[in-house]
Amino acid sequence: MKIEVLGTGCAKCTTLYENTRQALQESGKSAEVVKVQDIPTIMKYGVMSTPALVVDGQVKVSGKVATVAEIVGLLS
Amino acid sequence: MLKDLADDLVFTTLGMDPRSPLGEALDFFIYDTVKIFLLLTTIVYVVAVIRSYFSPERTRRILSHNREYVGNVLAALLGIVTPFCSCSAVPLFIGFVESGIPLGVTFSFLISSPMVNEVALIMLWGLFGWKIATIYIVSGVLVAILAGIVIGRLEMERYVQDYVWEIKVGASEIQERSFREKLADARDYTVSLLRKIWPYVVVGIGLGAFIHGYAPEDLLLRYAGRDNPLAVPVAVIIGVPLYSNAAGIIPIVQALMEKGLPIGTVLAFMMAVTALSFPEAVILKNVLKTRLLATFFGTVAVAIIVVGYLFNTIL
Numbered sequence: 001m002k003i004e005v006l007g008t009g010c011a012k013c014t015t016l017y018e019n020t021r022q023a024l025q026e027s028g029k030s031a032e033v034v035k036v037q038d039i040p041t042i043m044k045y046g047v048m049s050t051p052a053l054v055v056d057g058q059v060k061v062s063g064k065v066a067t068v069a070e071i072v073g074l075l076s
Numbered sequence: 077m078l079k080d081l082a083d084d085l086v087f088t089t090l091g092m093d094p095r096s097p098l099g100e101a102l103d104f105f106i107y108d109t110v111k112i113f114l115l116l117t118t119i120v121y122v123v124a125v126i127r128s129y130f131s132p133e134r135t136r137r138i139l140s141h142n143r144e145y146v147g148n149v150l151a152a153l154l155g156i157v158t159p160f161c162s163c164s165a166v167p168l169f170i171g172f173v174e175s176g177i178p179l180g181v182t183f184s185f186l187i188s189s190p191m192v193n194e195v196a197l198i199m200l201w202g203l204f205g206w207k208i209a210t211i212y213i214v215s216g217v218l219v220a221i222l223a224g225i226v227i228g229r230l231e232m233e234r235y236v237q238d239y240v241w242e243i244k245v246g247a248s249e250i251q252e253r254s255f256r257e258k259l260a261d262a263r264d265y266t267v268s269l270l271r272k273i274w275p276y277v278v279v280g281i282g283l284g285a286f287i288h289g290y291a292p293e294d295l296l297l298r299y300a301g302r303d304n305p306l307a308v309p310v311a312v313i314i315g316v317p318l319y320s321n322a323a324g325i326i327p328i329v330q331a332l333m334e335k336g337l338p339i340g341t342v343l344a345f346m347m348a349v350t351a352l353s354f355p356e357a358v359i360l361k362n363v364l365k366t367r368l369l370a371t372f373f374g375t376v377a378v379a380i381i382v383v384g385y386l387f388n389t390i391l
Binding site for chain 2: 007045046047063
């Protein structure tokens with residue numbers, strides 16, 4: 001599984017990244033988590049409000065910091 | 077009813093003298109705090125639910141069917157209800173211009189969105205009454221429309237960073253959230269927003285309550301009062317480098333109003349602080365060449381000054 005956290009480096013994006021890591025830890029799943037800060041790549045996903053969470057190429061959350069519980073739900 | 081509760085608490089339970097300055101100030105402070113937090117909680121929540129129906133994607137769809145003028149007006153109005161965070165300014169800008177929305181219309185949105193929002197509205201309404209809140213919204217929308225039209229007329233498309241035109245925006249495939257999820261999102265948003273802004277709100281109300289009988293205002297009034305024709309531009313020039321959200325600026329606005337500064341000058345200051353800032357310039361530099369960035373700041377500053385004078389004259 002590959003998880004991408006899209007955002008141009010604002011505080012909210014960092015929080016989403018941390019939440020994602022914690023969600024993985026809590027659910028005991030393993031995945032590659034990467035921060036995507038490059039604008040053309042963010043735009044490729046059609047995302048206009050960051051931070052956004054992309055799981056295996058699919059935009060799951062956009063424009064809000066998903067909570068740990070929400071991400072756990074998304075991953076299962 | 078709230079007033080009775082505050083009176084009861086301060087004058088009966090605490091046994092303070094209703095005529096003493098401290099008792100009066102405390103009564104005022106408790107009443108205002110309760111009132112504004114009730115307003116904030118309710119309205120921020122309701123607005124968050126409404127906003128969930130105006131995603132940036134939908135706003136883009138609406139605007140891409142409209143040309144200048146009508147587009148500028150729509151963009152300024154949609155800026156009020158579309159959720160926006162300055163950290164999303166770059167993807168939003170690219171998404172807009174890529175879908176064919178004229179540059180000037182895009183700017184109308186970018187100006188109104190951070191400047192006119194529900195927190196500013198509620199704070200102004202709660203502290204100064206609905207008239208001033210309405211004036212703020214109307215002037216914010218006016219500034220956004222005017223500045224957007226001017227920038228559009230200047231035809232500065234070539235001063236957008238070149239790579240922007242080459243980006244292909246992918247099809248947005250984000251699922252629409254269910255009503256239940258929207259309510260949950262709105263609740264989360266309200267909680268996190270209140271957690272972030274409550275200290276500013278309390279300080280603002282506190283300043284308002286305790287500044288009442290505060291020292292002479294001569295100095296400020298001499299330099300920024302009605303008699304000084306340059307007060308509005310000076311307020312805007314001071315406001316631009318300051319960076320704050322609507323909640324953070326209200327304590328200062330409160331103090332300035334208490335000192336008797338004219339409303340147009342104070343609103344111009346507040347708009348300059350929320351609409352223009354160095355951090356925003358740094359973010360927008362990613363998509364705008366220096367010349368367009370400078371034009372954007374200059375046009376908005378001039379529009380704010382014009383609106384400031386307008387309100388100083390008619391009120």
